[in-house]
Structures are given as C-alpha cells and as structure tokens.
C-alpha cells in the first residue's frame with residue numbers, strides 16, 4: 001500500500017494524467033484523495049490496480065506525438081506467421097497512408113496512447129478516411145498497435161476501451177475496421193463488441209456500435 005501511494009507521488013511530478021486507479025480499498029481511496037494537489041483524473045476501474053503500479057498511462061495523444069503514428073501504423077500491418085514483413089514503402093500506398101496523412105487536421109482524427117515508464121508503447125486511433133474499413137462518411141475507421149514486447153498483457157484492451165468510450169461521448173454512433181481473418185486481433189475485437197458486417201476472401205469488415 002505504501003508503495004502504491006509512492007507511485008502516485010512519483011506520477012504527480014510528471015505532466016501525465018492518471019486515467020485509472022483502483023478505488024476498491026477504502027483506506028487506499030482515502031489516502032489517495034487526501035494527497036495534496038493530486039493532479040490526476042481518478043476513475044473507478046475495479047480491479048485494475050496494476051494500471052497505476054506499472055505506471056501505465058492511457059490518455060489522448062498530444063500533437064507532438066502524431067509523428068509516431070507512422071511507426072505504429074507499420075506495426076499494425078498484420079504479417080501472417082512465416083511471412084516476411086513488408087518493406088516500409090508499404091506506408092506510401094494510398095489505402096495505408098490514408099490512416100495517418102496530415103493526422104490531426106480532420107475533426108474525426110482522434111488518437112489515444114499507452115505510455116509506460118516514459119515510452120509510448122501503443123497507439124489506437126480513428127479517422128474518417130475512406131480506406132479499407134470504410135462504411136460511410138460518418139464512421140471513423142480504427143487502427144491500433146502495441147509494441148511487440150508489450151502485447152498480450154491487456155494493454156490493447158484498455159487502450160481501445162478508452163478510445164471507444166471517448167468516441168461514444170463525442171456522439172459517434174459507430175466505428176469500423178478492416179482486419180485479416182487470420183489475425184488473432186479478431187478475438188480482441190469480438191470481445192470488445194465488434195461485429196462482422198462483411199467479408200472478403202481474406203478480410204473481415206467489422207463495426208462496433210457505440
């Protein structure tokens with residue numbers, strides 16, 4: 001418990017925002033609420049105490065972080081097991097670059113980051129861009145990736161959940177995505193409520209109704 005409070009104090013010195021800490025424990029809740037000038041948004045997220053202990057921060061991306069989208073877009077391109085990863089030139093293809101070109105210019109450009117120990121380790125973003133996940137001109141398309149060494153630890157779920165809540169609050173009715181059928185990410189999307197609305201030989205088009 002003392003180490004948890006120390007974590008809060010450590011974070012206080014940073015310019016980051018804590019988006020989730022556990023408030024299940026009444027003693028802990030009182031201690032944290034009594035910390036002087038705690039610069040944090042506190043949301044009850046049940047049993048996710050490790051979010052704070054590991055200093056995982058989920059928040060909206062800053063303008064200065066948009067250039068990182070290029071790296072995360074490359075990471076988001078699914079490479080089936082045994083296949084050679086594509087050259088980075090693939091990022092120049094119009095269907096791919098549509099996800100990030102001049103990101104921040106459109107109202108529908110919304111991006112969340114996962115930050116751990118000072119590094120951005122994941123990005124999830126949407127924009128209305130008429131690309132592979134196109135449904136209509138009101139539906140933002142999703143892209144997401146987590147750095148390989150941080151995958152399968154629940155970070156993608158948290159990142160995406162936060163982004164989806166934000167989109168709902170902003171009044172969006174749905175968000176869509178395109179995913180290769182063989183990408184294990186399909187399971188994550190289904191768990192978070194995405195439905196398959198169309199399929200081609202290799203891909204699913206999925207929609208999450210907000």
Ligand SMILES: CC(C)(COP(=O)(O)OP(=O)(O)OC[C@H]1O[C@@H](n2cnc3c(N)ncnc32)[C@H](O)[C@@H]1OP(=O)(O)O)[C@@H](O)C(=O)NCCC(=O)NCCS
Nearest residue numbers: 075076145146151152153154155156157179184185187188
């Ligand atoms: C998809 C991704 C963002 C999920 O983030 P994560 O932190 O690994 O996900 P979580 O730990 O919250 O949830 C685990 C789920 O993620 C998915 N996942 C895990 N590792 C994955 C990987 N290497 N590739 C694709 N999806 C993966 C699976 O659906 C998994 O569910 P399962 O445990 O039932 O198999 C992340 O794994 C990733 O960046 N994958 C590579 C890029 C990619 O495929 N992006 C989606 C393009 S449509």
